[in-house]
Amino acid sequence: MTIALEVKDLQKxxxxxxxxxxxxxxxxxxxxxLIIGPNGAGKTTLFAQITGDLLPDSxxxxxxxxxxxxxxxxxxxxxxxxxxxxxxxxxxxxxLAHNVVLSLLGIHKRKNQLFKSLPANDPLYDQALELLDxxxxxxxxxxxxxxxxxxxxxxxxxxxxxxxQPKVLLLDEPLAGLSRDExxxxxxxxxxxxxxxxxxxxxxxxxxxxxxxxxxLVLQYGKVIVDGDRDTVVNDPKVQEVYLGH
Amino acid sequence: MILKNNYFYLAxxxxxxxxxxxxxxxYVNLGSQIMIAAVFAASLNxxxxxxxxxxxxxxxxxxxxAYTSAWLFLKTGxxxxxxxxxxxxxxxxxxxxxxxxxxxxxxxSFLMLTLALSQIxxxxxxxxxxxxxxxxxxxxxxxxxxxxxxxxxxxxxxxFTLIITIVCLFFIARIVNSPFGAxxxxxxxxxxxxxxxxxxxxxxxxxxxxxxxxxxAISGLLYIYFNKYVHPSVMSITSSAEGLLCVIAGGAGTLAxxxxxxxxxxxxxxxxxxxxxxxxxxxxxxxxFIVIFMPTGMVPGIIQLKNRLFGGKK
Numbered sequence: 001m002t003i004a005l006e007v008k009d010l011q012k013x014x015x016x017x018x019x020x021x022x023x024x025x026x027x028x029x030x031x032x033x034l035i036i037g038p039n040g041a042g043k044t045t046l047f048a049q050i051t052g053d054l055l056p057d058s059x060x061x062x063x064x065x066x067x068x069x070x071x072x073x074x075x076x077x078x079x080x081x082x083x084x085x086x087x088x089x090x091x092x093x094x095x096l097a098h099n100v101v102l103s104l105l106g107i108h109k110r111k112n113q114l115f116k117s118l119p120a121n122d123p124l125y126d127q128a129l130e131l132l133d134x135x136x137x138x139x140x141x142x143x144x145x146x147x148x149x150x151x152x153x154x155x156x157x158x159x160x161x162x163x164x165q166p167k168v169l170l171l172d173e174p175l176a177g178l179s180r181d182e183x184x185x186x187x188x189x190x191x192x193x194x195x196x197x198x199x200x201x202x203x204x205x206x207x208x209x210x211x212x213x214x215x216x217l218v219l220q221y222g223k224v225i226v227d228g229d230r231d232t233v234v235n236d237p238k239v240q241e242v243y244l245g246h
Numbered sequence: 247m248i249l250k251n252n253y254f255y256l257a258x259x260x261x262x263x264x265x266x267x268x269x270x271x272x273y274v275n276l277g278s279q280i281m282i283a284a285v286f287a288a289s290l291n292x293x294x295x296x297x298x299x300x301x302x303x304x305x306x307x308x309x310x311x312a313y314t315s316a317w318l319f320l321k322t323g324x325x326x327x328x329x330x331x332x333x334x335x336x337x338x339x340x341x342x343x344x345x346x347x348x349x350x351x352x353x354x355s356f357l358m359l360t361l362a363l364s365q366i367x368x369x370x371x372x373x374x375x376x377x378x379x380x381x382x383x384x385x386x387x388x389x390x391x392x393x394x395x396x397x398x399x400x401x402x403x404x405x406f407t408l409i410i411t412i413v414c415l416f417f418i419a420r421i422v423n424s425p426f427g428a429x430x431x432x433x434x435x436x437x438x439x440x441x442x443x444x445x446x447x448x449x450x451x452x453x454x455x456x457x458x459x460x461x462x463a464i465s466g467l468l469y470i471y472f473n474k475y476v477h478p479s480v481m482s483i484t485s486s487a488e489g490l491l492c493v494i495a496g497g498a499g500t501l502a503x504x505x506x507x508x509x510x511x512x513x514x515x516x517x518x519x520x521x522x523x524x525x526x527x528x529x530x531x532x533x534x535f536i537v538i539f540m541p542t543g544m545v546p547g548i549i550q551l552k553n554r555l556f557g558g559k560k
Contacts, residue, residue, distance in 0.1 A: 085439075113424050
């Protein structure tokens with residue numbers, strides 16, 4: 001079976017600080033993979049190198065066997081890589097529906113149309129409403145992002161990622177800053193994502209994260225210290241020492 | 247709502263069409279100048295308002311187009327129709343190259359690159375006397391006669407400018423409301439997110455730069471037809487700043503903003519200056535007033551005021 005996402009010997013330094021040290025990662029199609037590690041372990045930096053936001057010093061990133069190194073961020077999105085951000089990055093002045101329409105347009109050939117208008121009854125808006133329905137926000141579709149709660153904004157982030165029908169979805173702390181109830185909502189939403197999409201998630205909420213993950217990769221100072229299934233990782237003494245605190 | 251808007255635009259177009267019948271030649275010419283400035287500001291608004299790319303060199307495209315048309319007419323004797331096509335094509339081509347260079351940077355560096363490139367063209371206008379006639383400018387031009395229509399007549403020229411202005415604004419409106427326009431506004435608000443969504447941000451910005459120079463070139467043609475003379479000062483930083491002022495004062499990122507801004511600036515420059523010697527100072531005061539009380543420009547400011555007074559969406 002072709003590996004959905006493969007990271008080979010990825011290295012990155014900022015000056016004298018090595019933020020990614022020979023990181024290897026293999027994610028199979030439909031797999032749920034968790035990346036954990038203390039603050040500053042290089043988790044988001046690893047995501048940035050996978051998506052192309054940051055160029056690695058060396059190493060390779062493969063998406064379904066295709067080398068992504070050298071490909072710009074937007075090309076990777078077209079190949080089926082999608083992500084959410086740790087800090088919510090939405091189009092604040094626009095409606096939720098318009099946010100999702102932009103995401104749909106990103107991989108649509110219509111995005112370069114110059115003289116044809118994009119009216120509110122465009123089929124793309126119908127699609128956006130369906131997607132917002134899937135994250136429980138259809139009733140708020142015409143509200144601006146600034147008018148909805150933080151937790152709802154997190155769900156819009158996920159709707160944007162899902163609109164691209166990704167083969168690999170990278171979720172960067174999707175539960176950060178949410179209340180207990182909102183966490184349950186978003187966690188249920190993530191668990192409901194089709195198995196056609198492989199998910200790699202960075203998360204600090206261990207209850208949710210461990211319930212979600214099939215395999216876990218633990219990073220410290222940019223290095224993989226353990227990579228294995230839940231039990232292996234939880235029982236690993238190094239993990240207990242650096243991450244669980246005992 | 248769309249129907250209501252269409253009736254409104256039709257009514258405005260009708261009023262503007264019959265306006266010359268009620269005003270003297272001076273005011274008709276003033277109207278033509280406002281429309282030329284409006285096309286210029288609307289072209290800059292594609293970059294500044296919808297793309298979030300503040301340029302301080304946009305007068306280059308107005309000037310280049312005016313110079314190219316005038317030079318070809320005077321030196322080669324080509325018909326106005328041909329000079330217009332070549333001027334627009336050449337200016338858009340230069341815009342494509344300048345855009346390619348300027349978009350290597352972003353933010354303040356982008357602004358400085360647009361300024362530097364425009365200063366080069368302005369310098370050529372002044373110093374390459376053999377080509378541009380230097381400080382004397384190019385004169386001795388005529389206005390075109392499309393389909394035998396005599397544009398030497400002020401009212402005819404006004405109508406001609408009105409038609410071109412409506413066509414330009416129509417196409418600009420189509421562009422900003424198209425999927426491409428949505429993408430452009432997206433790159434203005436969240437460029438990194440747009441890349442992650444599959445948009446080629448650099449390409450979108452470059453196309454908007456080219457489109458902006460294309461419409462800037464059209465305003466240059468109207469300018470040279472109106473004045474029948476062109477001087478290097480038309481490409482100066484002051485001209486670029488005036489365009490930027492029209493956009494910012496009127497409301498960047500709105501269709502009506504650059505028009506309202508142009509009305510304000512052209513009236514102050516050409517009409518009020520007849521009564522107030524220090525009209526620049528008055529412009530400064532008005533601009534400070536706008537920045538303090540309507541920081542997003544007159545059009546959004548008026549809409550907010552209307553909503554506050556009569557209710558409506560904030």
